[in-house]
Amino acid sequence: MCERIYTNRKREAFMENERIWLSTPTMHGEEQVFIKEAFDTNWVAPLGKNVTEFENEMAHFVGVKAAAAMTAGTHALHLAVKLAGIKTDDIVICSDLTFAATVNPVSYENGTQVFVDSERDTWNMNPCALKIALEKYKDRVKAVVLVHLYGTPSKIDEIKALCDEYGVILIEDAAESLSATYKGKQTGSFGKYGAISFNGNKIITTSGGGMFLSDDEDAVQRVRFFSTQARESFPWYQHEEIGYNYRMSNIVAGIGRGQLLHIEEHRKLKENIYLRYKEGFKDLPVTMNPYEKCSVPNFWLSCMLINEDAMDNVNPEKIRLALEKENIEARPIWKPMHMQPVYKDNDFITNDDNVGEDIFRRGLCLPSDIKMTKAQQQKVIDIIKGLF
């Protein structure tokens, strides 16, 4: 009884004090149907039908031959780096403007990251800077890890052509960009290996999880092997290599199957949020995160960039704090990797005037939760307008 009253109070408090979030999970109900089936058949753990089906459905959706479900997108990236054969002192060229999870797996395999700056058309890896990096390290570079930041596809053709020219493996970090397309093809399907994430704030979520993608079915099989402790096929436990415990559970996969049914709906809602910001800011010295005409982003997060000449009056931190005061969550742009203390010794290549650093200084991620009402979004827009 006491507990019930407490729960009701908590709910009321939540309703009164409705926070506008950056991006939170949106569940629909089908998730529970798949979970229930797992319970009913006692396939609670470890693997089972939901895992197999989720992998098949996701491979089909992205347009790759096979997929392996992992406990995190980071784990999919780790095994991609491992399969690329990265060893001590090998160089992996990485996007600089990104979340640390894009680049940390290189260190797990004792490789060394070289960071490449962004361009201004998509905020992703600059192909010209990539060429400089490939030329500089051509004897040591084995792979490129390319992120599609905030759901905006990179200049994939140019980057893929350079990877082919220099004979390096392209790994796509499509953690933020699931359902975004480039020239009609899904991100995550361009690299030799691709990784997606179902972390809580991504466009679809399993509470936590990820997936490894590839057209190379043997590679996907290898990833399944490494993610289940590298157990050889003997009746006893035989190990000839070091493995990991990275495999997604059947319950978690059930959530994913339910979510996947709604991915296009999520993408469309995110796009509408982006368009409303764009319209709302049209008289301000502000632009939205840009994309190329040949691509369709998933608009995972809407981000604003303040024009240089307006930075004297208002800056991203001022906006963030003004929103926070109204219980609205906004977040700084990812801090570039070359500015991170942990990567202070790694090389950073730019052919321009430090684009990533500039975007970090002038940009801000805005609430992009698909449950946000139009009135709530208008409130966000009005607060921001009031600051200019």
Ligand SMILES: *Cc1c(COP(=O)(O)O)cnc(C)c1O
């Ligand atoms: C979320 C994210 C990841 C990591 O995914 P997890 O599932 O949280 O491990 C990797 N790269 C980028 C760019 C991300 O945003």
